[in-house]
Structures are given as C-alpha cells and as structure tokens.
Amino acid sequence: MKTIIKIIIINCFLFLIANKEIFAINYWSDPQNITLLNSKADDFAPCWNPFQNLLYFNSTKEGYSYYYTSKFENGVFSIPEKIKGPLNQSNNNQAYITFESEELAYVSTFEQYSRQALVNIFTSYFKKNEWTKPALLNDLSSESFSGQATISPDNKFIIFASNKGSEQVDSDLWISYKESNGEWSEATPITVLNSSGNELRPFLATQDTVYFSSNGWGGLGGYDIFYSVYENGSWQKPYPLTELNTEFDESDFAVLPNGYAVFSSNRPGGAGGLDLYLTKREIGIESSPAENEIEISISSQSTTISYTIEKSKLLLPIIPFISYEAGFFDNIDNEIESSIFNSKFLQLSSLKKIAERMEANPDIELMFECYSDENKQYILEDFLKNLISNFTKCCDISKERLAYTFLESEDASNLILIKSNNSKIFEPHYFAIEKTEFTPHILNVSLRVRPAEEIKFLESYLSFKGKEILLDKSESASSEFDIDLESLKVNPTNLESIIIRTKVIDKENQEHIQDFLISIFEQQARERNYTINQNGKEYYAFPILIEDDNLFLIHNYQQYFVKIKELDLLNKKVLLITNKELANKQKNYLVGLLSEKFAVSGKNIEFSNFKNQGQLFEQEDNEFLHLIILVEK
DSSP states (O other), X not given: OHHHHHHHHHHHHHHHHHTHHHHEEEEEOOOEEOTTTOOSSOEEEEXXXXXXXXXXXXXXXXXXXXXXXXXXXXXXXOOOEEOOSTTSOTTOOEEEEEESSSSEEEEEEEEEOSSOEEEEEEEEEEETXXXXXXXXXXXXXXXXXXXXXXXXXXXXXXXXXXXXXXXXXXXXXXXXXXXXXXOBOOXXXXXXXOOSSOEXXXXXXXXXXEEEEESSSOOSSSSEEEEEEXXXXXXXXXXXXTTTOOSSOXXXXXXXXXXEEEEEEOOTTSSSSSEEEEEEEEEEEOXXXXXXXXXXXXXXXXXXXEEEEEEEEEEEOOOSEEEOOTXXXXXXXXXXXXXXXXXXXXXXXXXXXXXXXXXXXXXXXXXXXEEOOHHHHHHHHHHHHHHHHHHHHHSSOXXXXXXXXXXXXXSOXXXXXXXXXXXXXXXXXXXXXXXXXXXXXXXXXXXXXXXGGGEEEEEEXXXXXXXXXXXXXXSSSEEEEEEETTXXXXXXXXXXXXXXXXXXXXXXXXXXXXXXXXXXXXXXXXXXXXXXXXXXXXXXXXXEXXXXXXXXXXXXXXXHHHHHHTTOOTTOOEEEEESSOOOHHHHHHHHHHHHHXXXXXXXXXXXXXXXXXXXXXXXXXXXXXXXXEEEEO
C-alpha cells in the first residue's frame, strides 16, 4: 500500500513539472543593474534594433545626451560604443529612437521655434553605414514638446508623448496612423491612458501592448511603469508593472530578445542618476494569499486632485420692501438654496445685510411701513412682531430700534416698505458666488480583490474629516466606479487629502480594510464680476424687484442706479429682461426712466428675450416683477 501511495505522489510531481504552464504565471525577475553600460550620469532611453541586433541607448556622461550601442547575447552586454556620424550632433541633446526599418528611424531632438527650442520628432536614415543628420518630421511637428516616439511592429501607427493642447502643461500620450500616401495622420490623444499627471516614454512591445511611464496613475511613488492592452477596438485601462516599480522613478521600458527587458531607474544602489536595469520574464507557480489573507488593490488615474475656486461678485440692491408670507422669515440667518435672482433670496440677503449694518452702527433705526385694510391688519401685525423678534434673536439689535406702522390706503398693497433714519443702510452690496472646479473632474477608481472565491461583498467609501460617503457596493472581486467630487459637494477648503476606503467582508464575515490616499491642493483662485452671456456677448447683471402694477417702486433703487452708472454706460448696450410680459406703455416707462437715471440715450436700452430664462427665473417665483438690467461688458 505504501508503495502505491509513493508511486501516485511521484507521478503527480512529474505531472506538475511536465505541465507547469497550466498552473504557472509569468513574472519579471528581480532587476539587475547593468554596470557595464551605466555611468555616474544619466543612462536611459534603451531601444532594441532588430535589424542590427544592437541595443541603442542614451547617456549624458559627456555632458550632452548622445547615442550609444551595445551587443546583447544570452543576458550579457558588450562594452558600449558611441555612435559615429551626424546622428550624434555635437553640443546638442538628442535622445530616444525607434526603428521603422533597417534604413529609417525616428528620434527626438530640438527644433528652434520663434520663442524657444522645443523637442520634436525627427527622422534619420541609415546610409553608407551611418545614420544621417535628423530632419524634422513635419507631419507631427508642433510648437510644443512632442517626442519619445515608438512605432508599431507593423509600422502602421506611432505613439509619442506631447504636452500640446494641455492647459496644465503636463504630457500625454498621442497616436498617429500612417496613411496610404505614407504620411502621418493628425495625432489624437489616447484619452484612456492619460491622467492629470505626466505620461512619458511609450514603448510598443507588440501591435496591442504598450508600456509607458506615468506619475499620475497612482503607484509606489515617482514615475512608475504601466502597460495597456488593445482589445475590442480600444486601449484598455493601464495597470502597473508592480514587480519592477519602486518608490523612486522607473521608466523607458523596452523588450529585448529571449524574454529579456531593460528599463531605467534612479533607485538607490546604482552608478548615479538614471541607470539601466535588466530583467527577464520568468515562469513560476502562482502563489495564493496566505490562509485568511485578503489582498485589496486600489488604483486610480490620479493620486492628486487640484481645485480652482472661482468667485463671481454680483452687485445686489437692498430690496426696499418685503412681502409677508407666514413663517418665511422665522430665521433670518437661514440659507436659501435657490437662484440668485429668486425673490425670496433677494429679500433675505437684503435683510441680512441690513442686520449687519445695524449691528455695526447702533444709531441706525428701522421702520416697517404697511399699507393694509382693517381686515388684514391683525395678520400683518403678527407677521411684523415675529419678524422683529427674529431680528433681535439672530442679531445684537434691541427691539427699541425696530418699529412698524400702518398707513391707510385705498389700494392696499401686500408690500411692507422698509424705511430708516440712515440712508447708508440702502447702499448696494456685493454677493460672492463661489464655484469649485476639480481636476480631474471625474476620478475613475478600479478595485481588485483576491482570492475572489473568498469574497462575500465589498464596499467603498470616500473618507474625509471623519465623514464617510458610500461610493460603491459590489459582490464582485473586481469593481470599477467613478467619483464626481462636484456632485458629492465636497468642500476642498482646508483639506489636504481624501481617502478611498475599501471594506471587504469575506465568507467568514471577517472585515478587511484598505485605504488609498488622494492628495488635494488648490491650484489657483480666480475672482471676477458676475456676467451673463447673451448672443455671444458678456453682460454685467443687476437684478431688481418691483410690482408690475406699481412700477413707481423703481424710484426706491436710486443708490443702486448710482452704482451701476459708475460703469460708464455711454455707448454701451443695456438690455432689460423680465419674468413677465409687459405692455408697451410699461416698457416705454421703464426705458425712459432708466435712460434718465443712467444718462444714456433710450436707443441704447432695449428689452430682450433671453434664450434661457429658466436659468434665471424659477417658474413658481412670479409674485413680483423681476427686472434684470444687463450692461454690456
């Protein structure tokens, strides 16, 4: 019996050896410093020339970046030799090379433009046993950094790094296709591979696999090497080469014959600067996590988020009246989430500003004048008592400074006029509208958890300042979701970072947690006056509330008109927008009055049918006549 068991064990062992590919995984071996090629300076940009069976690379050991070659066989390099001929231009930096054929190569060097010299893509031809002087490739030239090209093995497309079209001056990966006439098409960015950081040094190992370096996709630190595969008509989201990446910089990945690869890194232990390292694709048995161990991997296209706060200043009038609506002014310090042209917002912001000015100046007194019949008087009186009570609660204002009175009128109005012993209380005030924009706007997050069969479910949260917002919940071991920080209304002020926290519950109901840190920094703050776009032109906006059957109320905005007049309205177009249709008589009255107030010709003032009135006026907000005065910027 023991003999039979022994035979079975031996056969199983032999089967595993003979069929190790079934259970094997490929991995990159521990990188070895190529001491024969490296110097105290930077040694980088390796590329294998299959037509000459030589490794090309660059080194700055002579002060400038020149091309060198080395033979490579069975993991052994020969002593490098500097390339002779015009490819290595003296006192000039040239680097990176990719080979289309035995006779044609693409290199990166400087082209002098009107403002400065910029790296662009050049061609060089192998003639008379040497490479010719580089000539600018006009098809792909631009007045921006464009270089580090890699051509596909079938010579049908080329990928390169460029910062053209980038507001942040970061470099992205671009692609161009060879047309039937041999020229290169207009390049387009490979959006799925680009992050808010830099993408550099692409290398096409095959038609459908590209390696590149990035500092914007997250990782161990610095620049890391990533790869992407072309599937189903598009490049897929990149993944890091975890076996090779460190907290330092890794880049310039290139494949050599017989499963070898070479890349550059500034990790400690090298000769100095960037060094070249050799690695090899190995076959091994896949290792599983230890028992009860769950591995959680979180990645995103960026490990940093920048934000810009744009402050728009809108000059608002003090609305010289309020309308009574039970309960609306119960808390004067409440915020109203509505349009800045909403009547309640305009009235409430006016009351807040009045309260601030009364606190700052104890001599200011307020009188509310009401026009009402006897039937409504007791209702108004309760409203006013409540309003005054709330004024004293939220502000340091004594009741003695607030009073109300009733005046007789045959045409009773629903308005309560605001009067004061100090006219300064009615001076216009600025209201700041803040808009926060994040870069990137959307954070794409990918999760991978193993072993998959041990996963019950996983949850991901956005964590900051002790708060947690649920982002995603899944029963799958892999998950992908987007984070829209603007829709989540995250206030980045005073935030240095946020955390994407993934909680995994295994089948034993044990909890496993992994955090992914995203740094946040303010890029800039912009401040401008609030404007509205109308027919392609920018206009300053000035809102006013009046009654359509009592246009005479507009005379109460005299101080507001004085401030608007400071814009020097002469020869400027003034547009008027209302939320209600007015009769021609009413329109003429308003045009004539504003012409007098602004000291401009009535011909410069006209009513306009604003294209997007829904953005200005809320449908249910029709108690008052909203008049928005637009002054050409």
